[in-house]
Amino acid sequence: MASVTTAYTFMHCVLFLLLTVRFSSCFMNWGDGYRRKVSLELNPGLGPSLTPPPGVGLVHARAEGVNDTLHYLFCSQGAPALLLVHTNSSSSTLEVDWRAFLARNTSGSLRVEPQNSILYSNAVVFTRLWEYDDVNDTADPSKVPPSSFLAPYELQTFTWADLNATLDPVSHTALLCGGDGGDSFSNGSLCLKFSAFEAAGREQGWPSLLHNANSSQISVRLDGVKPRSNGSRFSLELQSVGGAYPMSRVDVLRSIDDEYTPSIFKVSQWVSSPPNSSSSGLGYAQWKPVAYRKAKPVFEDATPCHHSLPDPLARLPPSGLVLAFYTEGSHSPTTGLNISFSITGDPYYNTTNYLSWTVLVGLGSAPMDSFSTLVLTIMAVGLGSPLLIILLGGVWVCVRGKATPTPAAYEPIN
Known part of the structure; x- marks a missing residue:
């Protein structure tokens, strides 16, 4: 009876640790469930009357959210660059004056409209x-x-x-x-x-x-x-x-x-x-x-x-x-x-x-790696093993004490 009770206790503890690790892993590593609708386009708005110089291209990735939009612009004109523009509108658009843009001498030849919807912008070159x-x-x-x-x-x-x-x-x-x-x-x-x-x-x-x-x-x-x-x-x-x-x-x-x-x-x-x-x-x-x-x-x-x-x-x-x-x-x-x-x-x-x-x-803030499933498992085993040993030891002592008959206070004299 004692061995069966100990086995059940051990199985319950192990199951609890595994469920804790699994739940923590899901919560910590995959909690970001936010999605955007992303579309990709090359040279948006470029008409047939204009031809960019060889090797010059503009990639526009539009990442639409519920009430905002991210515009990523990746361009090979001059030093290659990635421009990020964040707007508070889900219908903001990119406007390119291609003649001025290809001339490389006109600020404002590339715009995100409406301009008053722009919350943040930054370029890495x-x-x-x-x-x-x-x-x-x-x-x-x-x-x-x-x-x-x-x-x-x-x-x-x-x-x-x-x-x-x-x-x-x-x-x-x-x-x-x-x-x-x-x-x-x-x-x-x-x-x-x-x-x-x-x-x-x-x-x-x-x-x-x-x-x-x-x-x-x-x-x-x-x-x-x-x-x-x-x-x-x-x-x-x-x-x-x-x-x-x-x-x-x-x-x-x-x-x-x-x-x-x-x-x-x-x-x-x-x-x-x-x-x-x-x-x-x-x-x-x-x-x-x-x-x-x-x-x-x-x-x-x-x-x-x-x-x-x-x-x-x-x-x-x-x-x-x-x-x-x-x-x-x-x-x-x-x-x-x-x-x-x-x-x-x-x-x-x-x-x-x-x-x-x-x-x-x-x-915003950069995504950060939290503890992986492997590390969480090691931590759970490392911290849980001593507690499990103490728990099992206490259960064994209790069961052993009940199974052992209590000696009488006086032994008869033969």
Whole structure:
């Protein structure tokens, strides 16, 4: 009887722990059920009388909510850029004056109407790719002598492939690949893959960033580019242009869970927030501080990356999209930073001739990974096992005490 009672108690405790873990996992990891209706279009409103220059394209992803809309604009005119515009109307539209837009000299040639419905806007521009000869293996551009830096690749001068060939309206993605036409890019390319999302989730491949319905993603890939030195390392320059509140600081957050990005316990967020505020409630660019040296990486192919502090800049970046939407001056503050790849002792770029890095761009607070099912299970077992042992021990003592006959107070004398 005691063994049956103990077995039932044990089964009930285990079942309770498993249900607790399952419920907590669902609540913590998949609680964002908000969805948007996303549509993708290339060169919206462009008539047959105009033909963009080769490699110039404008992708418009419209993410409609219940009473608001997110407009993502991904453009290859000049330096490639991603512009996010949030409106408080579910019927806001994009208007492009194509003649002025292609001329790249008219602010206001690209608008979101009605303009008084715009709540927030921000653009992330990929301006330069820096290459340096890391002769001392420091993997730190700030410690490299100026003579070790090679001429930067100005992305505004790149020739880009036709976006029409890579646009996928079903998966809401577009792939932009190009090069500078020189010897280094004769058999290689720099590619940027844009993705828009309808709901919360994550992509399968590392770094598997968690996204939601208020976010988009850019994956950067340097593939097959011929390095100009035996010890080449790279750094990517980004610039951000905002409305009232530009992305002005980078927060580094820590975690104890690396299930989706092995060995990486940090996340970096370049955030837009009001002055003297610790919140990140307006907009962000988020990334894991890791890059990969192979297209299908294993653990050994991961390499850390680092960011510089954001610096204010005096001029708008050389992007046709930014110049068409924003006005030069104090109303369009600009900041910039560099993302450098690798650490001391890591292989140089020429070992694989491949490098990939991913950034999430979105509205509001960035989605954050909570404890995964695996970690919750470990915590439940670690905390629940002692309690279970105490509980089972108490039950065993009680049952054992009842089963043992109580001796009489006096023993008869024979």
